[in-house]
Amino acid sequence: MSYTAKDPEKRPLLALVDQASPPDVAAYERGGGFRGLRRVLAGMSPAEVVEEVQKSKLRGRGGAGFNTGLKWSFVPKETQKQRKKYIVANGDEMEPGTFKDRMLVEGNPLQLIEGMIIAAYAIQATHGVIFLRGEYHLGLERLKIAVEQAKAAGFLGTKILGADFDFELIVHPSGGRYICGEETALITALEGRRANPRTKPPFPQVSGLWGLPTVVNNIETFSNVPHILANGIDWYLGLSACDDGGTKLYGISGRARRPGVYELPLGTRMGVLLEECAGGMQDGYKLRAFLPGGASTAFLGAEHADIVMDYATPEKAGSRLGTGLAILLDDRASPIGMIRNLEHFFAQESCGFCTPCRDGLPWVEKLLIEIDEGRGTPDDIARLEDAARLIGPMGRTFCAHAPGAIAPLASGLKLFREDFERLVAQGRPSEGASPAQGHAA
Amino acid sequence: MPDVIDADLVETILDMAHHDVLPRGACIEAMKIVQDRYGWICDRHLKQIADLLGMSLADIDGVATYYNLIFRQPVGENVIMLCDSVSCWVMGTDGVREKLCRKLGVKMGQTTEDGKFTLLPIVCLGHCDHAPAMLINKEIYGPVRPEDIDGIIEAHREKTS
Amino acid sequence: MATIYIDGRAVEARNGENLLQACLEAGTDLPYFCWHPELGSVGACRQCAVKQFQNADDKRGRIVMACMTPATEGAIISVDDPEAKEFRGEVVEWLMTNHPHDCPVCEEGGECHLQDMTVMTGHRERRFKFDKRTHKNQDLGPLVKHEMNRCIACYRCVRFYRDYAGGEDLGVFAQHNNVYFGRYESGTLESTFSGNLVEVCPTGVFTDKPFSKVYSRKWDMRGAPSVCQHCSVGCNTILNERAGKVRRTLNRYNEDVNRYFLCDRGRYGNGFVNAPSRLRSAGYVMDGQMTPVPVAQALEQFAAFAKDGPIVGIGSGRASIESNYALRRFVGADNFSTGWAEPLHGAVTRAVDILRTTSARVMPLHEMESADCVLVLGEDVAATAPRLSLALFQTRRTACNKLADKNRLPHWLDAPVRTLGSDLKAPIHVVTPAPTDMDVSATQALRALPDDIARLGFAIANRIDGAAPAVSDLTEEETARATALADALLVAEKPVIVSGTQYASTALLDAAANIAAALVTQGKAAGLTLVLPEANSFGVATMGGLSLDAVCERAQAGQVGTLVVMEADLTRQLDASAFDTLVRSVRHLVVIDHSVTPTAERGELVVPATAFSECGGTMISMEGRAQRFLQVVYPEAPLQVSWRWVRDFAHASGHEGVLDWETLDQAVAATAAGVPAFARIVEAAPKADYELEGEHIRSQTHRVSGRTAIRANISVRDIPPPTSPDTPLKSDMEGTYTTDMPATLIPFYQVPGWNSVQSLNKFQQEIGGELRGGDVGVRVIGERGTAGYAGVAPARMALRENEVLLLPEYRAFGTGETSMWSDPIKARATEAVIRVGGDAPVARVSIQIGAEVFDVPAVNDPALPLGVALCPPHMVARSYEAPCWVTLRTISAEAAA
Numbered sequence A: 001m002s003y004t005a006k007d008p009e010k011r012p013l014l015a016l017v018d019q020a021s022p023p024d025v026a027a028y029e030r031g032g033g034f035r036g037l038r039r040v041l042a043g044m045s046p047a048e049v050v051e052e053v054q055k056s057k058l059r060g061r062g063g064a065g066f067n068t069g070l071k072w073s074f075v076p077k078e079t080q081k082q083r084k085k086y087i088v089a090n091g092d093e094m095e096p097g098t099f100k101d102r103m104l105v106e107g108n109p110l111q112l113i114e115g116m117i118i119a120a121y122a123i124q125a126t127h128g129v130i131f132l133r134g135e136y137h138l139g140l141e142r143l144k145i146a147v148e149q150a151k152a153a154g155f156l157g158t159k160i161l162g163a164d165f166d167f168e169l170i171v172h173p174s175g176g177r178y179i180c181g182e183e184t185a186l187i188t189a190l191e192g193r194r195a196n197p198r199t200k201p202p203f204p205q206v207s208g209l210w211g212l213p214t215v216v217n218n219i220e221t222f223s224n225v226p227h228i229l230a231n232g233i234d235w236y237l238g239l240s241a242c243d244d245g246g247t248k249l250y251g252i253s254g255r256a257r258r259p260g261v262y263e264l265p266l267g268t269r270m271g272v273l274l275e276e277c278a279g280g281m282q283d284g285y286k287l288r289a290f291l292p293g294g295a296s297t298a299f300l301g302a303e304h305a306d307i308v309m310d311y312a313t314p315e316k317a318g319s320r321l322g323t324g325l326a327i328l329l330d331d332r333a334s335p336i337g338m339i340r341n342l343e344h345f346f347a348q349e350s351c352g353f354c355t356p357c358r359d360g361l362p363w364v365e366k367l368l369i370e371i372d373e374g375r376g377t378p379d380d381i382a383r384l385e386d387a388a389r390l391i392g393p394m395g396r397t398f399c400a401h402a403p404g405a406i407a408p409l410a411s412g413l414k415l416f417r418e419d420f421e422r423l424v425a426q427g428r429p430s431e432g433a434s435p436a437q438g439h440a441a
Numbered sequence B: 001m002p003d004v005i006d007a008d009l010v011e012t013i014l015d016m017a018h019h020d021v022l023p024r025g026a027c028i029e030a031m032k033i034v035q036d037r038y039g040w041i042c043d044r045h046l047k048q049i050a051d052l053l054g055m056s057l058a059d060i061d062g063v064a065t066y067y068n069l070i071f072r073q074p075v076g077e078n079v080i081m082l083c084d085s086v087s088c089w090v091m092g093t094d095g096v097r098e099k100l101c102r103k104l105g106v107k108m109g110q111t112t113e114d115g116k117f118t119l120l121p122i123v124c125l126g127h128c129d130h131a132p133a134m135l136i137n138k139e140i141y142g143p144v145r146p147e148d149i150d151g152i153i154e155a156h157r158e159k160t161s
Numbered sequence C: 001m002a003t004i005y006i007d008g009r010a011v012e013a014r015n016g017e018n019l020l021q022a023c024l025e026a027g028t029d030l031p032y033f034c035w036h037p038e039l040g041s042v043g044a045c046r047q048c049a050v051k052q053f054q055n056a057d058d059k060r061g062r063i064v065m066a067c068m069t070p071a072t073e074g075a076i077i078s079v080d081d082p083e084a085k086e087f088r089g090e091v092v093e094w095l096m097t098n099h100p101h102d103c104p105v106c107e108e109g110g111e112c113h114l115q116d117m118t119v120m121t122g123h124r125e126r127r128f129k130f131d132k133r134t135h136k137n138q139d140l141g142p143l144v145k146h147e148m149n150r151c152i153a154c155y156r157c158v159r160f161y162r163d164y165a166g167g168e169d170l171g172v173f174a175q176h177n178n179v180y181f182g183r184y185e186s187g188t189l190e191s192t193f194s195g196n197l198v199e200v201c202p203t204g205v206f207t208d209k210p211f212s213k214v215y216s217r218k219w220d221m222r223g224a225p226s227v228c229q230h231c232s233v234g235c236n237t238i239l240n241e242r243a244g245k246v247r248r249t250l251n252r253y254n255e256d257v258n259r260y261f262l263c264d265r266g267r268y269g270n271g272f273v274n275a276p277s278r279l280r281s282a283g284y285v286m287d288g289q290m291t292p293v294p295v296a297q298a299l300e301q302f303a304a305f306a307k308d309g310p311i312v313g314i315g316s317g318r319a320s321i322e323s324n325y326a327l328r329r330f331v332g333a334d335n336f337s338t339g340w341a342e343p344l345h346g347a348v349t350r351a352v353d354i355l356r357t358t359s360a361r362v363m364p365l366h367e368m369e370s371a372d373c374v375l376v377l378g379e380d381v382a383a384t385a386p387r388l389s390l391a392l393f394q395t396r397r398t399a400c401n402k403l404a405d406k407n408r409l410p411h412w413l414d415a416p417v418r419t420l421g422s423d424l425k426a427p428i429h430v431v432t433p434a435p436t437d438m439d440v441s442a443t444q445a446l447r448a449l450p451d452d453i454a455r456l457g458f459a460i461a462n463r464i465d466g467a468a469p470a471v472s473d474l475t476e477e478e479t480a481r482a483t484a485l486a487d488a489l490l491v492a493e494k495p496v497i498v499s500g501t502q503y504a505s506t507a508l509l510d511a512a513a514n515i516a517a518a519l520v521t522q523g524k525a526a527g528l529t530l531v532l533p534e535a536n537s538f539g540v541a542t543m544g545g546l547s548l549d550a551v552c553e554r555a556q557a558g559q560v561g562t563l564v565v566m567e568a569d570l571t572r573q574l575d576a577s578a579f580d581t582l583v584r585s586v587r588h589l590v591v592i593d594h595s596v597t598p599t600a601e602r603g604e605l606v607v608p609a610t611a612f613s614e615c616g617g618t619m620i621s622m623e624g625r626a627q628r629f630l631q632v633v634y635p636e637a638p639l640q641v642s643w644r645w646v647r648d649f650a651h652a653s654g655h656e657g658v659l660d661w662e663t664l665d666q667a668v669a670a671t672a673a674g675v676p677a678f679a680r681i682v683e684a685a686p687k688a689d690y691e692l693e694g695e696h697i698r699s700q701t702h703r704v705s706g707r708t709a710i711r712a713n714i715s716v717r718d719i720p721p722p723t724s725p726d727t728p729l730k731s732d733m734e735g736t737y738t739t740d741m742p743a744t745l746i747p748f749y750q751v752p753g754w755n756s757v758q759s760l761n762k763f764q765q766e767i768g769g770e771l772r773g774g775d776v777g778v779r780v781i782g783e784r785g786t787a788g789y790a791g792v793a794p795a796r797m798a799l800r801e802n803e804v805l806l807l808p809e810y811r812a813f814g815t816g817e818t819s820m821w822s823d824p825i826k827a828r829a830t831e832a833v834i835r836v837g838g839d840a841p842v843a844r845v846s847i848q849i850g851a852e853v854f855d856v857p858a859v860n861d862p863a864l865p866l867g868v869a870l871c872p873p874h875m876v877a878r879s880y881e882a883p884c885w886v887t888l889r890t891i892s893a894e895a896a897a
């Protein structure tokens, strides 16, 4: 199948990924690994690295899509000797429906490590932390081995590859909370605190971990970096099918024939993903709607089934690319049940710091339960709409968790309006695919 | 469970503390390695970790109770975490849950009487392509069907008997 | 200044403040919860939402949190914007989803910030139809009650308790809408500042436990401005009264001193005014039994005593300066004693002399908060002047603020500023004989014996300025310490030296003064603070008088006919035999006091004085600030203020014309005229005839209920409200009350719509700034004196073979005199345990102090050198005050078992 074949030219990120047995240093180097780092340390200045990454139009793969090189450029230009700085990989990956970073750390941890070393050099960071989801036991094990190997091979530690550059890297398994994925919360977690998010400004690039300059990037983002430095900007821009650079790890979960992760040019169409990569819907199921990039993106209806999955197009359609891993809602599952499930997640994972999220989301969840179980009233729908309107816009809550929570609700209220109203009118629990029945089918 | 944390763990904790800007930076990992060995964090151990890291009990328990993966109550020999997030829901985690509860005779959040299993919900395990997903101790399962449960549970029961 | 536009109105905002402050200062009501003027902004509650517009063309605008947004030049905001209003209403609705509807039984009711804000936002209708989540409460000890279900998770409690006050045992637990604020487990809150939670919490989660036993709604209580009586800091308080009883103490804002917070001794120590230990009638005492007598008879008796020879009067640091001056005036300056025995007498006298003449600045508390280096020399400030230690702790925040300036962050942006300084210690250097509560937060804590601390101090001063007296035979270690500390002080811009009379060491005080003076010669804006033993020690020492030792000598020489002891318990100064000798060698002992002290029990004639809640007067704090307290209770005869007793004694004994005061104003004026140093005390508060807008100020709210019914058990007849010539406040609800009242007359804080203590913002000219009603108190010392160096360094303290050096271990709860008659403080005081130096485990000790032997529980403290022991003053031996040498026998842990 051409969409999954190993191809370092077209699918660099997954080229060496081997989930059964990830490449060791030798195998990684044989496959082209550490070329990027060698090039960097052989004579590039930190500023040149930042510039190259910026020009490659690599945008953050953690959900917000900020230009990575630009983010790095905000770090105060001080050398390693002048100030301690941190580079942090965000491998929290707790967003429901997202399972790409796991693949990268389990299948080729050295690629991530190389990306981090390059990034560290670019911002002159002295210390690196890989923040990994606590449940990723296999990933943790493999990362630890890879770090040791990289250290033994002289890619970590002091005077890396003979250059005047030291870098120490550790792995931190999370204590487990979705909010730890939010970059400032993640930093707070690394300080051994309750991981409530922090105000921006000051931005982490200026005052992050322990008040020191810190850059946080997603694991997939870092994994792109070695390839950019090894193969150049033009090559990287050429990988993409849109204005931004590179490939993207896309994914599908739900009632598709072959759910999974696929590396494709950034800007690939949803139709290609669903039909060609994932083999279309399972027999007897039709696509009703989907969340294009994780639980905190808004629903897109089936009419968008062939939407271009770049950064701009889903936004125009009222949603976001997010993590790029789509969750499918089929015609036999209850949309109200699905939203209820999502809001349960968001209410439970609220850090409890700010009011709209802490007290507003549980109310939303309770209303959804009420409606889902056939006790709802038209008033309840109105309350949900209030909540969507009042919590949804950015800036109402302390961090983006709550707006993320509202995205599927607000879009669902529009898209599945009839379902809501029918349920309320019927006064019976929601039918169709309650999940248990889903299995019976 | 010993009254005090084993010396080798204490050493690891102190070493981690030493490498952080403030010792407290090590507290989450400290609790996790202690939990790894003893199953959960009892009051005595919590106090000991707090002392090692120069934190107050209120402070460290505030951290402990913040995170999903730090247990402040005893758990069974096997901890089953069943994903209850959206992809698994679409794929039928509810049916698996019902089956699990019936099989073990417990509700979510409870431990079997024989102390063999604790059943907990967990948010998305990053295994959505193999939904419904389930984690038993450090082993991941998926897709899990209700009819697989008997076999999986019995296998674990044997392993730990 | 920046001009900002609030709903079209141009308003001046201070540079660098946030929009919430700007709105409040502009008189705009904008609801908030998590913001606190002293704790800054964190943006947790989302209550202060306003609409901000980019420019005049921007019609859509964007909701922002006012508390998190700087008030920049030209900022355009709308508070009235419908979307902002709707959002604020919804925030309250969210908060109310879990908040119980228990306002009728809630002690916060009627002065609840949440109630105010709910009304302000207009949330009225309950639409949340589900169950509320519930929590279990904890027992937090004798001072603070806990009702977690009322929590709205504003995080203020932990931010005050941990971040601001350095407490460790209050935390946040759990997550999402289950967050819990409390202790790890039930148990007494450890912080000395826990009572502030009552005022910091915007709802009824933390309430005043002792008050709850005598509870009354805020609007039903009379209020009066008062001054704390429990240490020399002089915090401002409000006392609340109903039905003749003081019900509680609240913080009263004084920009320079206590600002928003009190210590628990101050808040809960006033219970003595209602305690059974109160003396309520005049009487003769025979063999410890008192026989009440009518006042006229008591006065006749005094007249008879007066014929038996010279009268000597003993004043007191816990009485007002008016009362002290009255006594001195009556008996004559030569026959007036300060009430302190040596060496304390000498130490306090010297301390006040230093404060009056030092070339350094005697800093108010608030000014010290911005010090960049503090040297605490031989005083356990956390115990002897708790509120001062809280102020000093804020120097850590000042250090954080400096980092914030570098990073261009506003100081009110609390969390990032704290993060920047997360590994900072407070720039405090503590040098004390024994560990103190300040050690944990301090940069360093050094241990040395009192005389050695004095030596170190002299050495530091000499290092800073060679002209300061030198110390001979310094050891290498002493030199190194002195050099390091001198260097730390010299690199600071605003160094502050703190010491006090705890060890009754004049040398120590001289050393502190010399360091401060030396820093001044180096061009530093140096501050000096000396903690004194009592609330009005400054006043008494300024007047001056005999030491108790001198009085004892005179008495033994048969030169004392009548000894008049006013508001003092001599058994706290003299050991049992000395006291006994004194009592036996005077012909008559007359005691004026509000409580039955061991001294009163030995008096021949005893008369009941008012407590500070029942009279007015002036106290002078350790920074020379004269502050007036006003009466809130109208006591029944024969209780009267001490100076009136003195006056009546004077008249009865034929000294007409010496003291003809009828009113407090006359007493104040006479005192000001009689003691030149006190000339300015008349300005400390308006006179009793003060009127605002042609009316007196009322001390009751307009809503007070049951004014006649309250006395129904005595008589159902309507009686006129009580009056007093000593206060400008009217005792009832007739009269005026505005936010512009003189600051010294504010009886409570309340404005329409703002019933909680948060209404304070309406009384301030700017948030955290001066009150609209002007200054609070007047300083009786000049800006700066010209005193040079003084004193000589003592010899190194040599420990003895057969004796142990017993040092006083002051406690925030336990060693204070009047506070220990207050039940909540008694409940907080822990057992008197002697701490003995060395490593050997100890169970008990038996110590001989003077002629008495005490058998006391003990522990060993490896931080103390062998040959030294610590003993809480007045808790074992009543009199024991200063360092002294004692014989001490230890009973080891084994032997005890």
Ligand SMILES: Cc1cc2nc3c(=O)[nH]c(=O)nc-3n(C[C@H](O)[C@H](O)[C@H](O)COP(=O)(O)O)c2cc1C
Residues within 6 Å of the ligand: A059, A060, A061, A062, A063, A064, A065, A066, A068, A090, A091, A092, A093, A094, A095, A178, A179, A180, A181, A182, A183, A184, A216, A217, A218, A219, A221, A222, A399, A400, A401, A404
């Ligand atoms: C509630 C919440 C959860 C998040 N979780 C993750 C996550 O699990 N992994 C991640 O990389 N980014 C996550 N993010 C985004 C991060 O805050 C941040 O933008 C990202 O790590 C930056 O990396 P990038 O620029 O490489 O995308 C989350 C954001 C929010 C608001």
Ligand code: SF4
Residues within 6 Å of the ligand: A179, A197, A349, A350, A351, A352, A353, A354, A355, A357, A358, A397, A398, A399, A400, A401, A402, A403
């Ligand atoms: S929106 Fe508020 S409560 Fe929710 S996770 Fe963010 S900070 Fe926490």
Ligand code: FES
Residues within 6 Å of the ligand: C020, C031, C032, C033, C034, C035, C042, C043, C044, C045, C046, C047, C048, C049, C065, C066, C067, C068
């Ligand atoms: S007061 Fe502004 S968010 Fe709480």
